[in-house]
Amino acid sequence: MTTIDAGRPLAGMARRRTGVGRSLGMVLLYAVLIIVAAVQLFPLVWLLFFSLKNNQEVFNLPPLSLPMNPRWENYEKVWSAGNIDVYFLNSVWITIVATALTVVLASLVTYAVTRMRWKGSKFVLGLFMVAMMIPVHSTLIPLFSLFNDTGLINHPLALILSYVAFNMPITIMILLGFYYALPREVEEAAIIDGCSVNRMYFRIVFPMTASVLATTAIINMIYNWNEFIFVNTFISSDAYKTLTVGVQNFIGQYTTDWGAIGATLMISILPILITFLVLSDRIVEGIAAGSVKG
Known part of the structure; x- marks a missing residue:
């Protein structure tokens, strides 16, 4: 004791x-x-x-100092006089269209490669994976020549096609592990009940992969929203420019409005930042699901 x-x-x-x-x-x-x-x-x-500063405050005050008189009019100026409202709407609809096409097409390709048996499936998948190794800059001249011959220079379709083509490989790679692990019993039961391939995909497989599709959609949105090279190369008209190149309107030969540039950058960051904060759980969920199931 x-x-x-x-x-x-x-x-x-x-x-x-x-x-x-x-x-x-x-x-x-x-x-x-x-x-x-x-x-x-x-x-x-x-x-x-x-x-919120003017040029004098930008260069004379410390970086983290508050502006003497916050110039909220910088935002009003870039939105109205700087044509940023047009660039903002262009960024929104081009990003949405390109993201939707990429996710749907990549999902269809991944489904065909992983869930169907046909000759050449591995070869097709290999082509998409090899495309990931092609640098974007090496394609600018061939793409410019192609779009120029087809009349797509200075047209938003040139951006959408480029975004879809370059985002497809990485989107397919993210989807692969999840699609390989989907239980075949569900599809076999649907086929026994007389379900067609198209209906089985849109009514059964597509909803089952919602989490990983949301992940790929967010990744595509971030890339498409921030893309600069293709817009700067293929688009010259103000009617089709996006926010990433619209900031150049405030850079002059002799003077540069730094406050307006800061306001434009802030406007361009906020939508994608809010989207990421709202949907960040979906990103983690999709990545975790794909890694565990794969």
Whole structure:
């Protein structure tokens, strides 16, 4: 009895030490996460202050200093006089159309490669994977020549086709692991009930892959929204430009309106930032589902 009673205080002390160690570990973890979050938010805070200054304040004040008189009119100026409203709408509809086409087409290709048996399926999949190794810059001249011959230069269809073509390989690669792991019993039961291939895909397979499709859609949206090279190469008319190149309107030969540039960049960041914050759980869910099932 004496031995047992003597051991109880030692066990209690060990548990307390373990609890203190875990608490310190959590404090350190949260401290590191707070520092990382502050580093990540620094560019956004700097850009917000930057967008509310004039040229003199941009160059004469410290980067994180508040503007003497916040110039909210910078946002009004770029939205009305700077034609940013047109560029913003172009970015929205081009991004949505290109993303929808990419996700649907990539899903169809992945379904055909992974769920159907036909000669050449591995070869087709290999072609898409090889396309991931082609640098974007090496295709600009051939694409420009192709679109020029087909009358698509200075037309939004040139952007949509380019976005779909270059985003298809990475989208298919994300979808592969999930589609390979789908239970075939569900499809076999649907076929026995007389379900056609098209109906089985849109009514059964497509809903089952909603999480991973949402992940690929968000990734495509971020790329399409921020894309610059294709817009700058294929589009010259203000009627079809997007926000990424619209910022150049405030860069002159002799003067540059830095506050207006900051306001334009802030406007271009907010939609994709809000979308990412709202749908970030879907990204993690889709990636986790694909990795576990694959």
